[in-house]
Amino acid sequence: MRPLGKVLCATGIIAVLLAFFWKDTFNPESLSGARVLLTGASAGIGEQMAYHYARFGAEILLTARREAVLQKVMEKCLTLGAKKVFYVPADMSSPSEPEKVVQFAVQKLGGLDYLVLNHIGNSPFQMWNGDVEYTRWLMQVNFFSYVALTTAALPTLEKNKGSLVVVSSLTGKIPTPFTTSYSATKFALDGFFSSLRHELIMQKRNISVTLCILGLIDTDTALEKTRGKVYLTASPAAEAALAIIQAGATKVQEVFYPWWLQYTCSLWVLFPCHRNQVLQSYYNYSSP
Numbered sequence: 001m002r003p004l005g006k007v008l009c010a011t012g013i014i015a016v017l018l019a020f021f022w023k024d025t026f027n028p029e030s031l032s033g034a035r036v037l038l039t040g041a042s043a044g045i046g047e048q049m050a051y052h053y054a055r056f057g058a059e060i061l062l063t064a065r066r067e068a069v070l071q072k073v074m075e076k077c078l079t080l081g082a083k084k085v086f087y088v089p090a091d092m093s094s095p096s097e098p099e100k101v102v103q104f105a106v107q108k109l110g111g112l113d114y115l116v117l118n119h120i121g122n123s124p125f126q127m128w129n130g131d132v133e134y135t136r137w138l139m140q141v142n143f144f145s146y147v148a149l150t151t152a153a154l155p156t157l158e159k160n161k162g163s164l165v166v167v168s169s170l171t172g173k174i175p176t177p178f179t180t181s182y183s184a185t186k187f188a189l190d191g192f193f194s195s196l197r198h199e200l201i202m203q204k205r206n207i208s209v210t211l212c213i214l215g216l217i218d219t220d221t222a223l224e225k226t227r228g229k230v231y232l233t234a235s236p237a238a239e240a241a242l243a244i245i246q247a248g249a250t251k252v253q254e255v256f257y258p259w260w261l262q263y264t265c266s267l268w269v270l271f272p273c274h275r276n277q278v279l280q281s282y283y284n285y286s287s288p
């Protein structure tokens with residue numbers, strides 16, 4: 001483990017340096033009064049993003065399914081310094097909800113500067129079990145609702161030179177075991193939103209699209225699901241949340257968190273012969 005320790009130490013130093021220079025370009029004041037619609041805001045990374053936006057003085061509309069939890073997050077946001085906070089409970093597996101949520105947000109905040117798409121449906125971390133209906137449902141929650149929310153929000157985002165922030169995963173760049181349907185929804189996001197980004201630029205429509213590629217994050221759900229099944233260290237949710245917010249505010253096209261995932265993706269492309277074997281060695285599968 002010694003050489004690994006050295007590598008980790010070196011990467012840590014580089015990360016600190018990068019963070020130092022990166023912060024230079026991020027102006028927290030740009031978020032003061034920014035109008036943000038945040039999905040999946042009741043727990044995990046979304047909840048942490050809500051608190052960061054609150055500290056930066058944003059005006060936030062939170063959405064997720066559970067009203068009681070949303071209310072608690074809203075109250076904490078107010079104590080942290082958010083200018084305004086609203087919430088609307090919504091289930092993104094219902095095709096009619098996305099448009100309603102955007103309408104509600106525009107009505108409450110008077111427009112949008114940020115649409116931050118972060119919610120996901122429950123995804124078991126297990127081998128493909130043949131449940132096609134489940135995959136269809138997850139595609140609705142993790143992908144189609146993102147498309148519908150974006151479509152409804154594009155006019156107000158364009159008017160305000162706004163930003164679209166899409167939270168994805170390493171498994172949306174590199175297929176990993178135990179995530180068949182989840183991985184498919186994240187690949188779909190990359191396809192749709194990276195294509196949309198081209199079109200917005202070609203049409204000189206001033207809306208940035210930021211795709212966020214996250215590794216294993218230490219949310220309760222992720223830790224519980226992956227325990228004993230994968231040999232990877234989880235990164236802190238609050239830090240992931242901040243990386244996403246900074247990337248959106250600086251209109252970066254893609255952000256990787258932790259930052260070295262970018263190099264993991266490059267290696268994946270460069271070494272097609274050995275990559276599957278190496279990747280599988282990080283997973284614990286004992287046949288039943």
Ligand SMILES: *[C@@H]1O[C@H](CO)[C@@H](O)[C@H](O)[C@H]1NC(C)=O
Binds near residue numbers: 161206
């Ligand atoms: C888009 O809007 C941003 C923020 O207002 C501005 O800095 C940038 O110059 C604009 N870009 C174009 C191409 O108009």
Ligand SMILES: *[C@@H]1O[C@H](CO)[C@@H](O)[C@H](O)[C@H]1NC(C)=O
Binds near residue numbers: 284
């Ligand atoms: C691998 O999985 C098996 C079966 O679930 C479990 O008993 C074992 O402890 C796991 N190994 C590690 C190193 O987590």
